[in-house]
Amino acid sequence: xxxxxxxxxxxxxxxxxxxxxxxxxxxxxxxxxxxxxxxxxxxxxxxxxxxxxxxxxxxxxxxxxxxxxxxxxxxxxxxxxxxxxxxxxxxxxxxxxxxxxxxxxxxxxxxxxxxxxxxxxxxxxxxxxxxxxxxxxxxxxxxxxxxxxxxxxxxxxxxxxxxxxxxxxxxxxxxxxxxxxxxxxxxxxxxxxxxxxxxxxxxxxxxxxxxxxxxxxxxxxxxxxxxxxxxxxxxxxxxxxxxxxxxxxxxxxxxxxxxxxxxxxxxxxxxxxxxxxxxxxxxxxxxxxxxxxxxxxxxxxxxxxxxxxxxxxxxxxxxxxxxxxxxxxxxxxxxxxxxxxxxxxxxxxxxxxxxxxxxxxxxxxxxxxxxxxxxxxxxxxxxxxxxxxxxxxxxxxxxxxxxxxxxxxxxxxxxxxxxxxxxxxxxxxxxxxxxxxxxxxxxxxxxxxxxxxxxxxxxxxxxxxxxxxxxxxxxxxxxxxxxxxxxxxxxxxxxxxxxxxxxxxxxxxxxxxxxxxxxxxxxxxxxxxxxxxxxxxxxxxxxxxxxxxxxxxxxxxxxxxxxxxxxxxxx
DNA sequence: GCCGTTTTCGGCCCGACTGTTTTCAGTCG
Numbered sequence: 001x002x003x004x005x006x007x008x009x010x011x012x013x014x015x016x017x018x019x020x021x022x023x024x025x026x027x028x029x030x031x032x033x034x035x036x037x038x039x040x041x042x043x044x045x046x047x048x049x050x051x052x053x054x055x056x057x058x059x060x061x062x063x064x065x066x067x068x069x070x071x072x073x074x075x076x077x078x079x080x081x082x083x084x085x086x087x088x089x090x091x092x093x094x095x096x097x098x099x100x101x102x103x104x105x106x107x108x109x110x111x112x113x114x115x116x117x118x119x120x121x122x123x124x125x126x127x128x129x130x131x132x133x134x135x136x137x138x139x140x141x142x143x144x145x146x147x148x149x150x151x152x153x154x155x156x157x158x159x160x161x162x163x164x165x166x167x168x169x170x171x172x173x174x175x176x177x178x179x180x181x182x183x184x185x186x187x188x189x190x191x192x193x194x195x196x197x198x199x200x201x202x203x204x205x206x207x208x209x210x211x212x213x214x215x216x217x218x219x220x221x222x223x224x225x226x227x228x229x230x231x232x233x234x235x236x237x238x239x240x241x242x243x244x245x246x247x248x249x250x251x252x253x254x255x256x257x258x259x260x261x262x263x264x265x266x267x268x269x270x271x272x273x274x275x276x277x278x279x280x281x282x283x284x285x286x287x288x289x290x291x292x293x294x295x296x297x298x299x300x301x302x303x304x305x306x307x308x309x310x311x312x313x314x315x316x317x318x319x320x321x322x323x324x325x326x327x328x329x330x331x332x333x334x335x336x337x338x339x340x341x342x343x344x345x346x347x348x349x350x351x352x353x354x355x356x357x358x359x360x361x362x363x364x365x366x367x368x369x370x371x372x373x374x375x376x377x378x379x380x381x382x383x384x385x386x387x388x389x390x391x392x393x394x395x396x397x398x399x400x401x402x403x404x405x406x407x408x409x410x411x412x413x414x415x416x417x418x419x420x421x422x423x424x425x426x427x428x429x430x431x432x433x434x435x436x437x438x439x440x441x442x443x444x445x446x447x448x449x450x451x452x453x454x455x456x457x458x459x460x461x462x463x464x465x466x467x468x469x470x471x472x473x474x475x476x477x478x479x480x481x482x483x484x485x486x487x488x489x490x491x492x493x494x495x496x497x498x499x500x501x502x503x504x505x506x507x508x509x510x511x512x513x514x515x516x517x518x519x520x521x522x523x524x525x526x527x528x529x530x531x532x533x534x535x536x537x538x539x540x541x542x543x544x545x546x547x548x549x550x551x552x553x554x555x556x557x558x559x560x561x562x563x564x565x566x567x568x569x570x571x
Numbered sequence: 572g573c574c575g576t577t578t579t580c581g582g583c584c585c586g587a588c589t590g591t592t593t594t595c596a597g598t599c600g
Contacts (some may be wrong), residue, residue, distance in 0.1 A: 029572035037598090098599095099589080099598065137592085142589095258600085
């Protein structure tokens, strides 16, 4: 039983309790626990097996500890099972309709006995919803429109798309007459790997000018709401965006407020309250007196906190770091000196060794590793021993010809389904840099997955585990990796861990990267480039590392070429 | 249901927008 499965059960429970009109704080407790469980590195199953105290986990008390234990040991959750028989699954689907929440769903279910989206649609078309108390024609119409979107709703977009759209709109808003400042907030600013919606803030003397501009923007499909200070639109891509127009003296407070995360803000507001202050999106107040709000720095300073990089604002690490002293400086793109995962035309890349090396040098990199696929990945024209040796010969030739950048002879070697490596040890021994990865058999049971990873970690020639879970963000779950066991073994064997920078991978994720750092494992942020444009992905990997609280020191490829070589096992 | 403690019960964020309501409830972030 994986952590996120258990978290999912608590979320489902919360949905059902909400429709039943339970105590909202009890519901929040389930959601809160769900979130915390979903973002922890240790496996709950292991914790139960080792008889560890689950109430140590934040948001988990005696009751939930018992429920987790029940789920892990029996695979079931009695309370959830009995609620399931009371609330049909189709009723939960109704929650996905924009503007429809638990109260409305309860009315549909209890008064009209509707149990699915299609029944709800028929009732709306027959005009039955508008007859209900508290409902009218407009609500009925908007539900009718919303039902078709329900399937799409909740879809998240990659940080890369989110940033492209948000940045474009921000840049265009800044050109609008009267707009003096504009910035993206929300999960996009925190660089979360996916975004459910976009938030943009602007200062504009006449808010309607900014809103008119947004309404006319080519990326915008439709205005969903428009008030005096807030406008909500849907972009062509289907994702929704909020624009808030705020006064200058509130910009910092609003930026802080709308950047979140919610959990981070709860803590900040709590600290404010403890000091007799009140924080909202307009500013920090003592009674009715404005204390701060122009900048985020002012807001944090008013409660005795340092300014936090947005990537840290998840209420996971940042408050502990702040308590321990000045915040560490997080790693940044300019710190990265090497890129140690990339492909060429020898396997499935689009550029030659020479082209990749030249492009890397132009981007200011001092060393790279060429790591084409091994033979198992036949689809990608993976290399067998003979072709690999010829390829390395070619790399050495280019190495002699190009100044200003070091090139390592590497390989991205598959860890096969039977827990052996795709190339013999004597071949791997000739490499400068060996990345071991899972590509196939990702659905194998945990025991076999771990057997494979341990085989790689224990091999003396393996330098690093690449994209350790093999997940594809929003598309494919990764293998069932016991990450803490893998990290401990990696630490014991001097094996590094990769943060694969491609926005579709971002693997390790932020939580596991933080766990790796805690164990002292050197982390490498690599782009896995398949063309010269691939190097642009570096920033997404760096953002993920920043979310894990990594500094320059924690990231091996911030070292100079000489320093980096000294970190390798074979030296 | 959790948490903290001014230890065992009270607090748990709150403001914008919409629609239906004529003073507010529901939803959302």
